Amino acid sequence: MIDEKLLEEAKQSVLDGDKELAAKLARQGLDAGVDPVEFIEKGFVPGIMEVGDLFESGEIFLPEVMMAADAVKEAVGILNEAIEASGKKRGGAAKVVLATVEADLHDIGKGIVASLMVANGFEVIDLGRDVPSQKIVDTAIEEGADIIGTSALLTTTMTHQKEIEELLKEKGLKGKIKTMVGGAPVTERWQKKIGADGFGENAADAVRLVKELMGKKTN
Amino acid sequence: MAIVHSQASGMGGVRTAGDLVARMQLAKSMRLNDAKKYVADKLGVGLLDLTDEVVMREVREELDISTVYMGYGAASRGIEAKANIAKLLDIEINCVEKFKNKTGMKF
Amino acid sequence: MVLTRMGDGAFVKMTESEVRKEVEAGVEEAVKKAKCSPLTEDDIKRLIEIICEPRKFVSVERGNELVLTYDSQPLKFTRLGLPIAMPQILQTYERGLMADTLEMAYVHYSAKPVKMIFPEEQYVVAETLLTTTPALLYGVMPNMPMYTKPDGPCENASELLPKGLIKEAQEAQLEAADLLERDLLLLGEAMYEAGADGLDLDTTAAGGDAEFYACLRAIEKLKERYPNMSIEVGMAGEFVLGFHGSLEYKGERLAGMYPHDQCRMIAKAGGNIAGPAINTNTRKSFPWNLARAVTMCKYAAEVSPIPVHANVGMGVGGVPMQITPPIDCVSRASTAMAEIGKMDGL
Numbered sequence: 001m002i003d004e005k006l007l008e009e010a011k012q013s014v015l016d017g018d019k020e021l022a023a024k025l026a027r028q029g030l031d032a033g034v035d036p037v038e039f040i041e042k043g044f045v046p047g048i049m050e051v052g053d054l055f056e057s058g059e060i061f062l063p064e065v066m067m068a069a070d071a072v073k074e075a076v077g078i079l080n081e082a083i084e085a086s087g088k089k090r091g092g093a094a095k096v097v098l099a100t101v102e103a104d105l106h107d108i109g110k111g112i113v114a115s116l117m118v119a120n121g122f123e124v125i126d127l128g129r130d131v132p133s134q135k136i137v138d139t140a141i142e143e144g145a146d147i148i149g150t151s152a153l154l155t156t157t158m159t160h161q162k163e164i165e166e167l168l169k170e171k172g173l174k175g176k177i178k179t180m181v182g183g184a185p186v187t188e189r190w191q192k193k194i195g196a197d198g199f200g201e202n203a204a205d206a207v208r209l210v211k212e213l214m215g216k217k218t219n
Numbered sequence: 220m221a222i223v224h225s226q227a228s229g230m231g232g233v234r235t236a237g238d239l240v241a242r243m244q245l246a247k248s249m250r251l252n253d254a255k256k257y258v259a260d261k262l263g264v265g266l267l268d269l270t271d272e273v274v275m276r277e278v279r280e281e282l283d284i285s286t287v288y289m290g291y292g293a294a295s296r297g298i299e300a301k302a303n304i305a306k307l308l309d310i311e312i313n314c315v316e317k318f319k320n321k322t323g324m325k326f
Numbered sequence: 327m328v329l330t331r332m333g334d335g336a337f338v339k340m341t342e343s344e345v346r347k348e349v350e351a352g353v354e355e356a357v358k359k360a361k362c363s364p365l366t367e368d369d370i371k372r373l374i375e376i377i378c379e380p381r382k383f384v385s386v387e388r389g390n391e392l393v394l395t396y397d398s399q400p401l402k403f404t405r406l407g408l409p410i411a412m413p414q415i416l417q418t419y420e421r422g423l424m425a426d427t428l429e430m431a432y433v434h435y436s437a438k439p440v441k442m443i444f445p446e447e448q449y450v451v452a453e454t455l456l457t458t459t460p461a462l463l464y465g466v467m468p469n470m471p472m473y474t475k476p477d478g479p480c481e482n483a484s485e486l487l488p489k490g491l492i493k494e495a496q497e498a499q500l501e502a503a504d505l506l507e508r509d510l511l512l513l514g515e516a517m518y519e520a521g522a523d524g525l526d527l528d529t530t531a532a533g534g535d536a537e538f539y540a541c542l543r544a545i546e547k548l549k550e551r552y553p554n555m556s557i558e559v560g561m562a563g564e565f566v567l568g569f570h571g572s573l574e575y576k577g578e579r580l581a582g583m584y585p586h587d588q589c590r591m592i593a594k595a596g597g598n599i600a601g602p603a604i605n606t607n608t609r610k611s612f613p614w615n616l617a618r619a620v621t622m623c624k625y626a627a628e629v630s631p632i633p634v635h636a637n638v639g640m641g642v643g644g645v646p647m648q649i650t651p652p653i654d655c656v657s658r659a660s661t662a663m664a665e666i667g668k669m670d671g672l
Contacts (some may be wrong), residue, residue: 057565061581063487066490126485126488130570185649187333187335226655229391229393232425232426245461246598247598250670251669254670297459313522
């Protein structure tokens, strides 16, 4: 059991974007003999999740999100070293290929999703915007990605999300590489219609979805 | 969408007095009730008349400020109607001012 | 049972008490998010009546009608595949569709590309003004991301921020905001000189707080030069995205502003009409979404010194996110925004 006060301080250091304090708390925890995996999951992760929620309601802004991300990165880096040294394993961080689909030049929403994913410690390969479906799938295969996330702002471009599902089926990778879709006109109804694995209403939802999909992933 | 809104909550454009109330919102930032009252007073009609197609067609024809009917002998249209609307509502309408400058007409 | 819909447009059946629960939850969510006043019990009862009305189409009571301003009218016909010239489209809106205002717009609709062809647009505006009666605005989306790489010369904050390059991202946004402001001034002047009644800035702040900042500054300068110019500002979302995070206009931080504050700032800059856009959550019900949107809009109308015209269409103002928004929902949202939200227009 980790002291509640230490967990709360860890969470708060993330909310404050205080990199130095986060690192200090990580070391302090290790000195006190806490389980580093538990410390990450119960202290720093709740902090960054709350940051995502605060961002979604317009209470904090992207620069603050990125400062929080820096704090998490610093603390988790220290704790990960201890995890490796002990021979234990923490559940692998998701590797996500993100892109705005072909013929769609809108990348603001995708940029926010990328920022929040990075802040949550996921490895993000951001292919940018106007990316052909084939390139998205090929990159996911080459990089050994767990998840493909695509954004579409236009009703005329969202059909490319369906194309990605078809390409994965052709290659026998459906279910192995999970897919998540988002963007202004995209709905859960569309996600189910095309057979994607998940739909994110907003950036914080997308982060939660990655965690959920990683739980379901079968290799 | 335009049709649904116009039937559900719209004032009716040039068919009634919607365009005139909109003009006062755009020209003077008048809130809805103030703009409706201002227009009704200028037209000499009641508030409910502003969205009555029967009353407003007659009023618009009499004041020569355009109606949806554009047949021969119809009320003034386009720039003609706007010149009359500017006088009636006591506002400057940009394109009417430009028209005056270009033609040298004073009205 | 009440037949209503979800935010993605799918039909769902609820009892009247379930509708009430959804409405109350929507109001609560609006109050929590926007920190605004809740609807009154009378408002809630009326909203439930509107939602539960068995007829497919609902409309306001006589006397409660409001003004309708439409954005990008020519584009609406282009999307329908109807190749009609722009002046004729506006005439159709005037005489066939009962529009209270008209809006000319180029098919791309963003300020930057319009800049390249504005003399041609001036011609169409001038031509249309001769034959139409309602006020005619020229509409553009500020669309600040068009000034960032790969479309423009400025660095792209969407790429810099995930890399943690905060200062660089903020500087890049200010550079883009400056270019946008210049283009809005150019277009505003061009269209006013062509005779238009003014400008409509649509989906403002889609690119975040720096975009909102550029628009407010442009409005202020345009009004200094042309005090009679009419300016309408439609927003992109319910709160201003904090991409920069610390930009202020007249001493107030723009990031995170909800509709009531957005309307105040638009008025401060000299805008004549403010248009809040409350996003629809596709996973929530229509009653929840409509209650939430009406709550935020009603409060905005209460505090705004200028007319408020809520955006009520695909995915905003309580309407489901569907390219063909269902008539039952649109007519209810239209009615509720007029009678409960006390909007000056839509």
